[in-house]
Amino acid sequence: MVKIAVAGGSGNVGQEIIDALVATKKHEILLLSRKDAPPAGETVPGVTWVKADYGSLELLAEILQGVDTVLSFIVAHSDLGNTSQKNLIDAAVRAGVRRFAPSEWASSRFDHMPWYDGKAEMREYLKNLNKDKKVLEYTLFQPGLFVNYLTYPYKSTKHIQPMATPIDFGSRRFLMVEGGDDARITLTTAEDTAKVIIRAIEYEGEWPVVSGIKGDEVTLGKLVEIGERVRGGSFHVERLKADDLQAGVVKSSWVPKAEHPSFTPEQREAFTMQLTAGIVLGMSAEAFSVSDEWNQLLPDYTFTKAEDFLVDAWRGKP
Template structure:
């Protein structure tokens, strides 16, 4: 049995990871939250703890006796990375053995996706902590893009919020940079990522610093071909100029609306062109392709493959545009 603390464990990805850990029936789990009381029913072995992320001393008291800390703190809502830095400092003071910072996407997040800049800063913070000697073992869980997003608006994960992306199976449309058909993308289901985290907690060897989790690796051309097979019709593909996108100009007949509970409607409306442009540039540049460290460390785990998953998810679904 391992004692685990999940910071941000009441969020959508936190809940996916929590479920996978609870399913093992092996661990004592603390959910660290800013809320006073649980926002959902707690399973046996799970304890809700109100945490003050501005107080590293209080966090250290909470973390005493904890073996592994998993952070699912939303990076762009953590000014100056204060909450995560305090969490890391508290973990060191409390003698925590392992920590997974809030990564959960890819190793390459700049320059096209600046809203993830906090992840880069936290990587440097962890490197500095261990620069003289290893103080804290950590891994950067990087699964690429959640495959579940490609079933939007149909739910395909227990907790992950669906997000409309520039590649839309629902609308049979895609926005991409000219000449990017061979760019690679990694697609991993939320369930597979959560299961890998649950196995990593029990892994007896040293965690790799970079922890790629590779469900399916495809080129954009291969992904679009899967889309056309799964949806039974051609996709309308618009190839955009990279310089326009960098300037926040989306010169297309359609633009997705990536609504998310962590972003207010007002903030979304203001950031939408920058976010969509950055996603198109990042995807088209292959920045959502990740390595496979955890695949190699857990060779018996069978990952869900993209075409099989998407075919099952879209079977019998009406076209969202009525085409």
């Protein structure tokens, strides 16, 4: 049993991980929140709610006393200057925390996706922290794209909110870069990710710096074929010019709306084109293709194949 602190755990991914940790009945879990108390009806048995002032290094260090592992789900584009997450890291070091996982939970690289710039900065911050000597064991958990997003507009897990992407199984359509059919993408279920995180927390060896979690990996062209089998019909694939996308112009018959809960309505409106162009270019650059460190460290674990998951998720739906 270890004491685990979760920062930003009220978000989609954080809640999935918390539920999985609670289900083990093995660990003491602290949920760090800027709010005084959880909203009515949102308390979770086995989780201690703690108000955290991310602007105070001293108070954070006090909260983290006795904590073994910190999992951060702080939204990068909402953390101006990475102030909250930097203070969390510094407080973890001061409190003697053994392990830290920054807010990653997605791609291996950030090509064409400037909203992830904060994540790139945190990678450098942690790297420099251990430059002279190791003061904090940390890892970058990277599952690629949650295959759960491909069930939009239907929910396929308790907490992951459906999100429109350029891969639209519901309307049988797909946006990709011209010549991008062979680009590879990693698709991992939220459930597999949560189970691997539990195994990682209980892992007695040293964490690798990069923690790729490769549920399944296919080319974009293969994903179109999977979509056509799963949905029982042809997909309308629009292949866009990279030059247009790099200029922020999406010349397609449709554009997925930016509906992620971390965005305000104003941000959703402003970022829709930028997000679409960036994600399409990012997929072409294989930014969502991740390594397989935890597949190797957990050879007994069987990951869910993307097509198997999608067949079950779309069964009986129009």
